[in-house]
Amino acid sequence: MKIIILGGFLGSGKTTALLQLARYLVEHAGPARDNKVVILENEVGEVGIDDKYLRGGGFRVDNLFSGCACCTVSGELVSAAVRIKKELDPEWLIIETTGIAYPKSMQENLKNAVGYDSRIVVLADAARWRRLLIPMSNLLRGQIIGSDAVLINKTDLVDEDALNKIERDILLFEPKAVIKRISALSPVATEVWQAVAGTGEIK
Amino acid sequence: MSDLHHVKRDDDHGENYTCGACGGHDHEHHHGQPAADEIGALRVVCHVHDDARVVSGQLTLRGDAARVKAEVQAQLGGMARTVAAMGGIVGHIKVSCETTTVDVYSVTDAQVDLRQSPEAVIKLNLAAIVFAIEPEDAEELARQALSAVAACA
Structure with missing residues (x-):
């Protein structure tokens, strides 16, 4: 069971992107x-x-309700992951975090508690990035730290200069992040989902 | 304001993302009314999670679904504007709207009859996360919004 932790601030488009990601993974899953x-x-x-x-x-x-899986319900997160592997053993488990969660903490929790590896993918909201960067800087930074891929979403709502600035901000938070630009309301390119899944050539 | 009371508060978490290991984050729970699934009953609660005000609301009502949905949209927009006017930041404000209607088909001879429930039962779930306003204000905004929806039905 491969795990993707899908994080990002509130309103960044996690759920919308998740639907496309899930469809991609289903279409490209093995037959086993x-x-x-x-x-x-x-x-x-x-x-x-x-x-x-x-x-x-x-x-x-x-579901995990009434708490954040990076802290207040971290134990339930591990239990849920173990149960899903035992009962369903899917090829992929996608964990959509709350918009105030720190994915790195969840990744460490899964690894330390039960040895599960995972990838972290974080959505960044291009439309609100500038507005949120200062008041929410700790949260935005904490969410992006440790991410394998960062998808800058809603790119159709800002100009090229703004996108370049967002990319620079993200790389300051996580220099190793693979950054992709998307508009999750439109079909997302296959190479983006390859970067998310860690398959194919990462450009 | 509402009948809020403090239930729990943990150590400060701050910007340290390794909260899973330390058990940190900052939590404060405000509870409103008990659970209510009956028609017309309104339930709104607010939790504090770090700097976030997490509001959960539930309302079940009977009425014209189109009118209710239009009012939901209007109220959500109003909530967002009010939060901003108070100097707050909207993380998100969401409402799910589940509409149930009942169609009954029946036949005794050859004619199949259809009876439809005159009104829909509409279950609304509200989830709001906002920052930089008081928890009591966040809860009250949600309560007012859902009350306005209930009044329009």
Whole structure:
């Protein structure tokens, strides 16, 4: 079971991108396993919103409510991952974090507790980046640290200069990050999902 | 304001992302009314998670779905504008709207009859995460928004 932790600030487009990512992974999954993709949805509040939307897309979705999987429900995160592997053993598990979670913490938790490796992919909201960068800088930085790929989303809403500035900011947070530009409301190029999944040639 | 009370507060977490290891983050829980699934009942609670005000709301009502959905849109826009006017930052404000109608088909001879429930049962779930305003204000904004939706139904 390969794991992708999908993070990013609130409103960055995680759920929208997740639907495309999940479809890509299903289409490119091997024939060996019955379950191609399972989604673990974490929402910090007491009610779920995105899980309903994702189920409407036809995917198997498990929930972690009422807490953040990087801290208050970190134990439940590990339990859920172990249970999903035991009961479903999908080729891919995508964990969508809350918009206030620190994916690196979740990655370390999964590794230290049960030895699961994972990749971190973070969405960055191009439209609100400049507005959020100063008041939310600690959170934005903390979310991007340790990421394998950063997808700058909503690129259709800003100009080239703004995108270049966002890329520079991201590289200051995580110099090793592979950065891709997307607009998740439109079809995303295959090479972006290859970068997310860690397959194919990373450009 | 609402009947808020403090339940739990952990050590400060700050910007240290390794909170899973230290068990940190900063949490404060505010609880409103008990769970309510019956028609017309409104439930809103607010938690504090680090700097975030996490508001959860539930409302089940019976009425015209199109009118309710239009009012939901109007109220969400209003909430966002109010948060901004208060100097706050909207992380997100979301409402899911699940609409249930009942169609009954029946036949005794050859004619198949259809009876439809006159109104839909609409279940609303609100999830809001905002920053830089008081938790009580965040909760009250959500309560007012859902109350306005209930009033329009």
